[in-house]
Structure formats: structure tokens, C-alpha cells
Amino acid sequence: MTTIKDRHLQASADETYERLQKRPQTGVRSIDGRISVSFEFFPPQTDRAARQLWSSIEQLSPLAPDFVSVTYGAGGSTRERTHATVKRVLDETVLVPAAHLTCVGASRQEIDMIAEDYWRSGVRNIVALRGDPPDGGGFTPHPSGYTNAAALVDGLSRRHDYDISVAAYPETHPDAKTPAADLDNLKRKFDAGASRAITQFFFDAETYLRFRDRVASAGITAPIIPGILPVTNFRRLKEFAARCGTSVPDWIGKLFEGLDDAPDIRQLVSATVTAELCTRLVDQGVSDFHFYTLNRSELTLAICRILGVFPPAAQTSRAAARS
Secondary structure (H helix, E strand, O other): OOOHHHHHHHHHHHHHHHHHHOOOOOOHHHHOOOOEEEEEEOOOOOHHHHHHHHHHHHHHHHHOOOOEEEOOOHHHOOHHHHHHHHHHHHHHOOOOEEEEEEOOOOOHHHHHHHHHHHHHHOOOEEEEEOOOOOOOOOOOOOOOOOOOHHHHHHHHHHHOOOEEEEEEOOOOOOOOOOHHHHHHHHHHHHHHOOOEEEEOOOOOHHHHHHHHHHHHHOOOOOOEEOEEOOOOOHHHHHHHHHHHOOOOOHHHHHHHOOOOOOHHHHHHHHHHHHHHHHHHHHHOOOOEEEEEOOOOOHHHHHHHHHOOOOOHHHHHHHHHHHO
16 A cells, blocks of 8 residues: 555655756766666576576666676685676677676685686686675685785786776775775775776765775776665665675665565665766766666666666667657
């Protein structure tokens, strides 16, 4: 049953959506066609999850992402499934797969063998991460493994000319002693051969913009791509954000309060909130976005559409309609 509160939230979201669509020509629409996107997926555990994943990939593929990354479970717990998913993306689609690779629970030799197998398979893009142990405890390097992400990037770069992405933390990595130390670590990853960084998710545009300024002040000139996470389950989001040191503003909690049993309204609110975040970033010169899809396509498709990212056929149709 839809309550008065539900109707009020939906009306508010509708108004915001309409406002975004009416932004002046100096805003999003002026750079239509120059926004680049990439997507993250995770390897499925069941047949049903596999169907959901490949349905999402099929629906998002027409947006021509720069690459699609496939995650690697804590401690390498999804190693085989990650590899199988990356291989299938490579073999059965026109997309560029980027395989996640971590330092946790494996020797240098093991990690190098995995990377070599990817290279022989035709995979050229790697997302190199330190990673977290599966038990949630503190990170301890493998006795004969890579000690951190910078060492992993260095090892990969010495083997082949991989295109390597790394992680960045606008609100500082939970294990970093200071924000300055975290920036120094990011710089070491670029010095070792990384091409770009993808940020941990955030919910306030100023969080990213302040971080971008700090990165520039540190002499880092490589791209820092904002990682965008549309909210699908607020309770789980809070739990995950607490583990990775991401702030969740109180106003977001209020927006999703009482929507556990109203999935349609929840999705509309999520799309509106995330699109507002992205358009604010676009207004500040951001043109690349990495979406954490959670193996679902609907929210990401909606947000990309608001940003002016359409499949080629849709772009052609819109251009014809304006002529």
C-alpha cells in the first residue's frame, strides 16, 4: 500500500528529475557525447546470478564503456570465477575486460602466473589492488608475496605492458596513518606504472572535488575517476561504508527511510540522488565515471541516460529529432 509519505517522496524525486533534465545548455548537455563510462561487475555464484549478470552486461554494452572490471573476492576467494567471467567477456562480447588482482593470500609466483595467464588469453587491463583478507582482519603480506598495491603494479609493469588501474580513497584509506601518507601511497602506485585511479564510492560531490585538488597539489596528473555506487539496499550500504571508511550523510538515510517495501520508489530516489551527484561533478569538469553496478543494469542505465550517455542508435535518433 502506498502511503502519503511514499507519494511525497516520489513527487520530490520526480521534481528533481525534471529539474535535472532542464539544466541550462552550459551544463550537462553542452558536453553530451564526451562523457566516458566504465562498469564494475562481480563473478556470479549461482546459475540465477549468472543469468542476472549477463543480462546486465547485455543491456549496458550498447553504452560502449571504456572497460568493464570484474572483482576478485577477499583473499582470492573468487579467483576461478573471476577468471571465467573475464574470459567470457573477452570471448563473447566486444567489451574490454579489466581483471581485478590482489596481493592477499598468494605468493608473487602465484600472482605472476595468474597475470601471465590473463596476458596469454588476450586480457590487457588489470585493476591492481592490495586487497583485504577474507576474515576481515588486518592485512598481512604473504611471506613471499607482494607487500602492497604499488609493489603489485611494479611487478605487473615489469612483465608486460598492462593498462593498470588502481584504487584511490577520497576520505583516506582506513589503514592509512594520515591523509598525506595515503596520497604518498597513491603516488607510488602511479610511479610504479598505473595509468589511472578509480575512487572508492562517495555521496558528496565536494568530497571528490576536495580530493581532486589535493591530488593535483601532490603533483599527481593521472586521471582520478570517481567511483559511483547507486544505492540499492541502504542497510547493506551502511555496513559496507563503515568497513571502507566512507561517510554516509544523514540526509541520504532520511531519503531511504521507510522504503524497504517500496522498491519502485526506492529505485527512483536512488537514480535521482546519484544523477544529481554526477551532474554536479560534470559541472566541475568531470567527464569519466566508473559505476559499481552490483550486477544490475537499471539504475546505471537511468543515470547514464540523464548524463547524456545513450546507445549509438538512440544518439542518432535524438540528433535527427533536433534537426
